[in-house]
Amino acid sequence: MANCVQCSNEAVVDERCLAHHIENCPTDENDRPVLAELDLSGLRLDEVQLTNLVITGDLKCAGTVFRGTLRIREVTVGGLADFNNAQMQAYVSISGLAVGGALRMRDALLERDVYLSRVASEGVTTLARATFAGSVEIDGLQAHSLDLRRATFQHRALLQLGAVPRVYLQRSGFQRGVRLTCAGPTRLDLVEVDLGGPSAIAAAASTVEAWRMQDRPVLGRTLGTDLSQVRLSYVDLSECSFTGAHHLDKLTVDDWHSWRTSPRGLWVTHRVTLADEHRVRGHARWALPGADGREAPSVDSVQTDYHSLRSMMQDRKDQRAASDFYYGEMEMRRIGLRRSVRADLRARDWRAAFSTLGEWLLLCLYWLLSGYGQRAWRAFVTLGLVVAAASAALARWGFQTPTGYGDSLRYTLRAASTLLRGSDVALTPTGDWIELVLRLIAPLLLALGLLAIRERVRR
Template identity: 30%
Template sequence: MTATDAPAWPHCGHLDAGERCRGRRVGSYTACLAHLDSAERAAHLASLSPGADLDHRGTPFTQDLLDELLAPLRDPGSGRARVGDASFDEVRFTGDAELEGIDFGGFCSFASAVFGGGLYVREVRAGGDLRLGAAQVAGDVWLDDTEVGGDAWFYETRIKGTLWFCVREVGRSAVFKGMTCGDAYFSGVRVCGVASFGGAAIDGNATFDGAVFEDGADFEKVRVAGRACFDGTHFHRSRACFNGADIGGDIPFAEAHFAAEATFDEATIGGDMSFSGARLEAGIGFRRAVFRRTARIGPLVCPGTVDFSDAVFEAAWTLEAAAREVHFRRTRWASTAALRLRYAVVDLTDAVVEFPVTVVGRPRPFVSPEGEVIAEPGLSDTRVRVTSVKGVDAAHLALADVDLTGCLFVEAVHLDQLRLEGRCVLAPPPDGLRWIRRRTLAEEHHWRATRYGDGWTPAPPGVETHDPAVLAPVYRQLRKALEDGRNEPGAADFYYGEMEMRRHDATASLGERTLLRLYWALSGYGLRATRALAWLVLAMTATVLAMMLWGLPQADLDPVSAGTTDGRRVTLTTRKPTPVNPEGPYTRRLSSARFEKSVRVVVNSVIFRASGQDLTTTGMYVEITARLVEPGLLGLAILAVRSRVKR
C-alpha cells in the first residue's frame, strides 16, 4: 500500500488476502474492530454505553460483528440502540447488512461503503444526516419506517438491486444525483428541503406516488428505463424540474399538486402523461422535448402557460388541456395529432405539420377516468383563440370551433388546403353604416387602423403591418379552402376581402383599380344584393322619368294609308308619322297614361326585350341604355343572392 492509498485516519494495516486493512483503529489499540482479538474486542465493547459515537471507517464488517457492536448500545427497556454520530465510511460488508431499531443522535454515514449483499434499514431514526454517497450495494437497499432529521445523501450510489426509500420524512435535502439502481420506490416520502435526482439512472420503474417535496424537486437529466409514477405527488414552493430527463414509459401525474412551475425542457418521454385531477398553480413547459411513443397527454388543467415550443412528437398523439395559453412555436409533428383545448390562446408560429393535426375548441369540461367532471379553477369561460399560424404549412392543419379574430395568417403556406370546421370566428369590421358586415382577417384590421384609426384593431407591439398587396393572396387562398369545403357563403366574405385588398393595392394599375372601384360601387363585387337592387331601382326610376319627359311622343301615332286606283287595281301605302317630341310644361307630361307606357318600356328593358312602344329619338337611346344597364344590375343582384345561399 503506497502513501497515496493510505486513508486519512489511523488505520489497522492488518494484512488480509494480500491487502492491508484500511479499518480505523479502535481506541488505543493498533487494530480495527474486525481484527481485535476476542479479549480486546470484549474490553472495547464493554466500554461502550447507549449514546456513544461510533467511528469504524474502512472496517470490514459482517452482520454478526455489527450486532455485537450494537448490543451494548441498546436500551434494555425499549430494545432500541442509541448512537451519537456513526462513521462507517468505506466499510466493506460481507453479505446482507441489517440496521434495525436504532436511534442516531447525530449523523450516520456509509459513504463509499461496499456491501456484498443488500442493505436493510428498519425503524431507524437519524437526528442528523444519513449518508450513502458513492456506496456500492450488490443487492437491494430497503429503508423502511425510517426518519432522517438532516440530509439524505445518496450521491453516486450504485445499487444493483431495488431501492425502497420508504422514509417517512427527510428533515432537510435528499440528494440522489448520479445514483444508479434497478427499480426505485419513494412512495409517501416527505422531503422538507430540496430533492435532487439530477443524473440518476433507474434501470426499471420509479414510483413517487404520494411523495411530498416541500422545497421543489430536481429530476434534471434523470433516466428511468420504465415507468415513472407521480400520482398524488406534491411539489411545494419551488418548481419541479424534469429538464433533460429520459423516461422510457408512462409518467402519470394523477391528483398531483404543482405549487410552482413544472418544466420538462429537452426531456425525452416514451409514454403517456396523465394529469387527471392534477392541480397546477403555474405553467408547465415542454420546450425542445421529444415524445417518442406518447399517445396521450391530459386531461391537463393549467391556469398558466403550457409551452410545447420546439418539441418533437414522433408518434400519433392526443392532447387534452384547459389552459390560459398553449404555445406550439416551431413544434414538429411527425405523426397525426389531435389537440382538444379549452379556454387557451394558441400560438402555432412556424410549427412543422407533417401529418394531419387538428386543433379543436372543446365546449364541454373534461372528465376523469371515473366519469367525474374535472374542475377548472382560475380559467375564464372564453373560446379557444388561435393567434398565429405564421410559417405553418397548412396542408395538414385543421381548425375547428376556434376564435380566429386575432390570428395571423401572413407567411403561412398552402392556406388553400387549410380546413376550417365548425364555427370559426373571425373579426368583424367596426360598427357603423360605412363598413359592410363581413369576416375579416386580423392583418386587414392592422392595415386599416393605420388609415382610418378608431374602430379598427391596431397591430400589437412587435407585429408587422402588411400592405394590401400581401393580404390579397391570403384572402384568395382562404377563399379557395372554403370553396373546396363546399362552404360558398363563407368563402364569399374572403372573396370580398380579396377584392378590397386588390382595390386598395397601390401597385396595381389605375385601370384595374378603377374597374374594381366601379364593381364595388355597383354591387359590392357581386356580393351585395341590396346595393345592386338599389342601383336597379334607381336606374328604372330614372328611365321612367326620362321616358315620361322626353322619350314618349306628344301623341299616339296612328298609321296613315294613301293609295291610287286605275279602275281595276288599288295600291295602298301605309306610313307611320314621325314621332313628335313632347311639348308643354313638364308637369303636364307626368300623367298616369304616360307613366303606364314608361313602366312598360322599363320592365321590358330589364328582361332585355323591346317594348314595341313608339318612342322619340331620345327615348330610343334611353331604351337602348336601359336594355344594356338594367339587366346587368339585375344579374348582379341575383348573383349576390346566389352566393349567399349556395351550398
Template identity: 25%
Template sequence: MTTTPSPPSWPHCAHGAGPTDPVGCRGIHVPGHTACLAHLTDTDCDTYLAGLTPGADIDHRGTPFTESLLNALLNALRAPDTGHPRLGHATFELATFMEAALFESAVFECCALFGSTIFEGSANFVSATFKGDDALFVSATFRDSAWFTGATFEGRAEFGHVTFEGHAGFDKVTFGGGDGYSGATFGSATFEGRAEFGMTTFEDYAGFGSTTFKGDAGFFSTTFKDNAQFGQTVFEGDALFYQATFRGNAWFASATFKSDAGFEDAAFERAANLGPLICDGTVELSGAMFGVPVTLEISAKEVMCTRTRWQSTATVRVRHAAVDLGHAVLEAPLAVIAHQIPFTTIDGILDESALPGSGAVRVVSVQGVDAAHLVLTDTDLSDCLFSGAFHLDQLRLEGRTTLASTPTGWHRKGIAPIRWTRRRTLAEEHHWRAQTAGQLTAPAGTPPEPRRWRTGPHHPDPARTPDPDDVAALYRQLRKAFEDGKNEPGAADFYYGECEMRRHDRTGTPTAERRLLWAYWLLSGYGLRAGRALGWLAAAMLATIVLLMAFGLPASSPKQEATGTVPPGGGKVTFVIDKQDPKNPTRDRFTSKRFDKALSVTLNSVVFRSSGQDLTTTGTYIEMTSRILEPALLALAVLAVRGRIKR
C-alpha cells in the same frame, strides 16, 4: 387526553425515561450492552467502534446521533483503499440525526434502512452508492437540506411519505440499473423547498404519484428509462422538465401545476398519453418531441407548442388555453380540439376553479406549420397568426370556428362617416389596418375593444407587419380550404377579405385592376352584398324613370299622316304613310300616366326585354343604358345571395 408513547419493538436504551416520557431513549442496544451507541460510556463506545471493520453490518435503530458520533462511526467503517465509509446491512430506522449527517461517498453494500428517520441538520449523501436491493427512506423527515447529488441506487429506492422541509438535491442521481427489481418511488412525499433532479437517470420505474412539491421542482435533462408516474402529483412551484427524456409512459393523470409546467425540448419516445392535467400557468412544450401516437389532455392558461415535433398522429384536447403552434413540425395528422366539458379521471373531475373563462380555446399561431396535417376543432382563431404557414388550403377547420370581426359602430375617415361591413377577418388584416390607421398599442392584458382594429405583436413597425399582398394570399388559401370542405358560405368572407387586400395593395396589384375592384366593391361588395347591389339597382331604376319622364317619353303617341297624288288623266291615288318623330312635351312631364310608362320601360329593361314604347331619341339611349347596367346589378344581387346560401 395524553397519549402514552409506545415503546419500540426492539430492546431499547430507555435513557432519560421518566413520568413525562416513560419510554425514554428508543435507541437499540449495542450488542453486549444495555445502552444505545449514544449513551454508552466512552470506553465501551471506543471498544465497539474499534471492533468494526469496513463492510460490517450495523443496527442503530432509534439512536440519536450527533455529528461527531456519526463521524466516529463512519470513520470506523472507512475502507483504507478508497477512504470512503463502507457499510453492510445498515439500519437507522427511527434514528435522529440532531446535526449534520455526512454520508458523502459512503458505500452501502447491502440494504440501507432509514425509515421514519429524522434529519434535524443537513443530510449529505452526495456520491453515495446504494448497492443493496433496498434503500428505504419511507416516512423520513429532512428538516434541513438533503443532498443526494451524484448518488447511485442500484436497487429499489423508496422515499414514500418523505418530507423534505429544505432544499432537496438529486442532481445526476442514478436510480436502478442493478439485477432484479429496481426503481425509485417518492409516492406521497412532500418537498417543502426546491427539489433538484437535474441529469438524474431512472433506470427503472419512477414513482412520484401523490407527491407534493411546494417549491420549484427541477428535472433538467433527467432520463426516465421506464415508466414515470406523476399521477395526482401537486407542483406548487414551477415544474421544470427541460430536456427530460421519457422512454416509457409518462403518467400525469390528475397532476396539478399551480405555476408553470416546463417540458421544453423534452422527448416523449413512447408515451401514449399526457394528462389529463391542470396547470394554472403555462404548459411549455416548445421543442418537445413525441415519437408515437399520443393523446394530450390539458387545462391551462397557455399551451406553448412552438417547434414541437410530432412524429406520429396526435390528439391535443385542451380547455381554457391559448395554444401556440408556431413552427411546429407535423409529420402526421395533428388535431387540436377544444374539449367542451371538464376532464374526468378515475379520481374525479379536475378542479378548474383557478382558470378563468368558460373553457374556450384560442389558437394564437400556426406560423411556419405545414397545415396539410392540421385539424382545428371548435377553436377561436381571432388572434391566430397564419403568416408563414404553408398548405393553408389544406387546413381543416371543424366545428365552430371563431374569427375576429371588423370594428363595430360608425367611424370617421377624413370628414366622411364610414361603417365597416360585418365579416370575419384574419388577425393579419387587423394588424395591418391598425398600423396604417396609426392606432396606439393596446395595453397588455386588456381585452380587445370591439370598435378598434386589433394591434399586432410588432405594432407599429411596418417592416414586421404583413402587407396587403401577404394577407390576400392567406385569405385565398383559407378560402380554398373552406370551399374544398363544401362550406361555400363560410368561404364568402375570405373571398371578400382577399379582394379587400388586393384593392389596397399598391405594389402587387395594377392600378387598373385596383380601380375595377373598387367599382366591384362599391356596387356589390365583391358580389357578396346583395343589399348593396339591390340598393344600386333601385337607384338606377329610379334614375331611369326620372330621365325617361323628363327626356325619354314623347308628348303624345305619333300620328300617321297620308298624302295622295292624283295623276293627270286617272283616278288612281297613291298614299305615302309617314311617322312623326316623338317629341318631348314642353310641360306636364311628370304625371302619373308618364310615370306608368316610364316604370314599364324600366322594369322591362331589367330583364332584357323591349318595352314596346315609343321613345324619343334621348329615351332610346336611356333605355339602352339601363338594359346594360340594371340587369348587371340584378345579376350581382343574385350572385351575392347564392354565395351565402350555396351548399
C-alpha cells in the same frame, strides 16, 4: 457505493437507501414523512417509488439515471422539482405531484412510456429539449406555463391540460401527431412545429357542453407549421395570424364561432374575418382588443390566406364561410391595388399607376354595386335608383311629346327588362342615349343581383 446501514441495498442518502432514509424521517399530522429536501442528483438508481411524501424544500434529480421504474404518488414539494438532464430508462408514472416552485425536465431523456396525472406546479413546467421515446399521456396538468420548446415526441402524445395560461411550442416535434386539449383559455403558438401525424387542438368536453366560449384555447400564430393534418375544434382564432403557415387549405376548423367578425357599420359588411385583416387595415374601428402589438403582415399574404381558407371551406361544402372568405380575399385585393397605385404615383411610374388604377376602379365598382357578387340588396337598390333617375330624365328631356312621370316610369321598366328590343315611342336624341345606357346597365345590375341571391341560397 456503500451499502445501506439497515439493509444490503446501495446507500443513497445519509448512508441509507432511499426507502430507509424516508422511513427514518419525522411525520406530519397525516402520518406522511416530511423531508427538508431530497437530493438524488447525479446518481444511478434502480426502481424508485415516492409515495405519500412531503418535501419542504427542493426535489433534486438533475442528471440522475433512473434504470428502473420511477413512480411518484401524492407527493408535495415546497420548492422546485429538478429533473434536468435526467435519464429515465424505464416506465415513468407521476400522479398527484404538487410543486411549489418550478417543475424542470429540460434536456431529459425518457426512453419508455410516460404518464403524468394531476401534476400541479406554481411555477413554470418545462420540458424544453426533452426527448420522449415512448408514448406520452399528460392529464390534468396545472402550471404557470408549459414550455415544450424543441421537445421531441417520437410517439403519439396526448396532452390534456388544466389551468395552464400559456404553452410554448416553438420548434417542438410530434413525430406521430398530438392531441392537445385545454380546459381553460390557454394561449399557444404553433411556430415551426413538426406535426408528423394527425393532430388536434381542442377545448375540453366540459367547456363545449357548458358552452363556456371564454374558456376555449387561444391560438396566436402558425408560422412555419404544416397544417395539413391539424384539426381545430372549438379553438379561439380571433387573434390568430396564419401568415407563414403551410398547406392552410388542408386545415380543418370545426367551429363557426372561432373566427373574428368585422365591425358593424353602414358601409362595412358583417362577415367572418381574419385578425390579420384588422392589422392590415389599422383603423381604430378595426383595432383588435387589448394591446395586440403584432406587426401587420403584407396585404398579399392575407389575401393568400383568405384564398386558402376559402378552398378549405369549399372542400367541406361550407358555402357560408367560403363566401365570407371570398369577400375578405377581394377586399385585400382591392386594398392592395389602392396601395400599389399610391406607391407607383410616388415613384412617378405613370404607366404602372394607370394600369393598376383601372383594375382598382373596376373592383371598386364591383364592390359598390354588388359586394363582389355576395350582396344582392346593393345591386337591386342601385337598379332602382337607375330606373328612377332614368324615368325622371326621360320625362324631362326624352320624349318628343310631353309625358308624365308615371308613363315615363312604365316605359323605363319595359326598357330595363329587355336588351335588344327597339323603342316603340318617339324619343329625342337625348332620350335615345338615355334608353341605350339603360338597356346596357339594367340587365347587368339584374344579373349581379341574381348572382348574389344564388350565392345566398347556396349557403
